[in-house]
Amino acid sequence: EVQLVESGGGLVQPGRSLKLSCAASGFTFSNYGMHWIRQAPTKGLEWVASISPSGGSTYYRDSVKGRFTISRDNAKSTLYLQMDSLRSEDTATYYCATDVNYGGPLDYWGQGVMVTVSS
Amino acid sequence: DIVLTQSPVLAVSLGQRATISCRASQSVSISSINLMHWYQQKPGQQPKLLIYRASNLASGIPARFSGSGSGTDFTLTIDPVQADDIAAYYCQQSRESPNTFGAGTKLELK
Numbered sequence: 001e002v003q004l005v006e007s008g009g010g011l012v013q014p015g016r017s018l019k020l021s022c023a024a025s026g027f028t029f030s031n032y033g034m035h036w037i038r039q040a041p042t043k044g045l046e047w048v049a050s051i052s053p054s055g056g057s058t059y060y061r062d063s064v065k066g067r068f069t070i071s072r073d074n075a076k077s078t079l080y081l082q083m084d085s086l087r088s089e090d091t092a093t094y095y096c097a098t099d100v101n102y103g104g105p106l107d108y109w110g111q112g113v114m115v116t117v118s119s
Numbered sequence: 120d121i122v123l124t125q126s127p128v129l130a131v132s133l134g135q136r137a138t139i140s141c142r143a144s145q146s147v148s149i150s151s152i153n154l155m156h157w158y159q160q161k162p163g164q165q166p167k168l169l170i171y172r173a174s175n176l177a178s179g180i181p182a183r184f185s186g187s188g189s190g191t192d193f194t195l196t197i198d199p200v201q202a203d204d205i206a207a208y209y210c211q212q213s214r215e216s217p218n219t220f221g222a223g224t225k226l227e228l229k
């Protein structure tokens with residue numbers, strides 16, 4: 001059974017940093033592209049970043065470029081999102097999701113982790 | 120960025136057919152492969168993949184869900200609607216980066 005468990009969320013002040021983790025199990029992690037998607041309270045889904053199975057390619061939405069870094073440790077089956085210079089508009093539930101074709105659908109999603117950016 | 124447009128709300132009666140549309144600002148198809156996908160999200164839960172590449176049913180999804188369309192116009196159909204289907208439905212394109220989602224359609228009971 002595929003399991004994705006996010007952690008690392010919480011309340012942080014504007015301008016500070018936070019690092020999210022997504023622990024994967026139940027599938028061969030190193031074969032899958034991975035994504036972070038976020039959802040602000042009462043809003044829709046917004047793609048944030050993606051990374052190829054090897055970690056060699058990464059993509060970001062414009063609003064987080066230069067502030068967020070997606071990475072992965074295939075030996076630990078874990079995906080990361082380093083978030084720096086956080087802004088109030090980054091407040092959201094952050095989901096990690098698998099993408100077996102890396103460019104296809106988001107097959108499985110974690111339960112999400114809440115990030116609140118506020119002073 | 121490719122913009123996906125969905126109607127915000129659709130009201131249906133139980134047992135009837137629900138048709139949810141998604142229109143893209145440009146084609147999301149490559150060589151007859153339609154890179155449009157559909158997700159269901161219930162309150163307090165993570166999204167779940169329903170349909171991939173426009174018309175393929177994801178694993179474990181009931182056959183009352185179906186998808187169609189190509190190019191810029193896509194449809195998710197639920198027939199017949201059951202009480203458990205009351206949720207928000209999102210389309211998503213993976214034709215080009217950034218991946219984008221529609222704003223979602225909330226399926227409500229009439």
